[in-house]
């Protein structure tokens with residue numbers, strides 16, 4: 102096991118695309134770390150550069166105390182699982198899992214022993230003699246994981262390992278992955294564009310955009326206090342409300358309402374007010390944002406109610422089904438204490 106240190110790392114492709122841009126990052130020993138971001142933000146390239154599959158253009162990558170920037174992939178003690186699993190179709194599950202040991206010329210008996218032990222821990226023991234074509238997507242994914250953990254790597258790198266699974270299997274595999282990582286405690290970096298997956302699995306998350314890290318923090322920090330409007334937009338199953346506001350006579354004017362400002366700012370400051378739909382409740386007589394109920398969407402346990410406010414802005418809030426207001430009624434949404442966030446109008450950064 103080992104920590105990963107990335108210093109001033111840039112990876113530029115021959116076509117000039119700077120996929121990773123002067124990035125610094127330290128991942129702790131044994132940590133389960135997520136690289137999260139929209140398509141094209143550079144997360145796969147960063148993972149592949151840590152693995153040595155892409156060459157760093159500038160900067161360095163260290164695993165433990167060892168600078169591996171110019172070390173070939175096979176000598177970095179990393180195991181990687183790709184999105185498409187890349188299992189060998191003509192080999193059995195057992196042979197697939199033991200493949201890295203075979204390449205390292207370990208004795209046959211040892212190969213079989215490791216394959217059986219790993220398969221047992223991943224509930225694959227019954228499937229050792231099957232070929233990948235005879236397995237479900239979830240089983241194939243577990244074989245790929247088993248193959249990766251069969252070698253005692255210092256670091257496990259996962260590139261969207263759950264993306265080929267359907268929604269239900271994905272949840273199951275997610276729990277499985279979390280348990281496996283806790284059991285073996287190997288430093289793990291996984292790439293995902295699914296914010297819910299990152300929030301559910303990771304000890305810490307780096308939210309990336311254009312080859313850089315926008316925010317680094319625990320799931321709670323990234324969800325509860327997004328560092329800028331980009332992260333605020335990206336994280337959360339229902340999008341955060343981001344509404345233009347201003348400071349007037351010491352109060353926060355937003356969506357036709359006047360509220361106490363959570364941050365001391367001078368009059369006329371222009372801001373973007375951020376509040377998650379989950380942190381708004383309906384109340385009468387309390388200080389809040391008033392609007393007319395325009396739509397209600399069913400989210401399962403809760404409903405997403407959209408209010409049209411006097412200044413024309415739209416405000417979403419979630420309520421339990423039994424508390425759904427009537428369409429067309431006028432209601433007041435009250436922010437939970439401490440949940441109102443302010444962002445700079447120009448900078449988009451949290452204030």
Ligand code: ATP
Nearest residue numbers: 114116118120139140141142143144145146147294
């Ligand atoms: P996705 O979620 O779609 O896989 P990503 O965040 O993993 O995206 P990367 O695959 O790292 O992003 O790509 C980052 C940038 O580098 C993109 O602009 C992409 O077009 C570009 N890129 C990726 N691979 C190459 C390549 N082999 N040659 C040139 N440009 C590339």
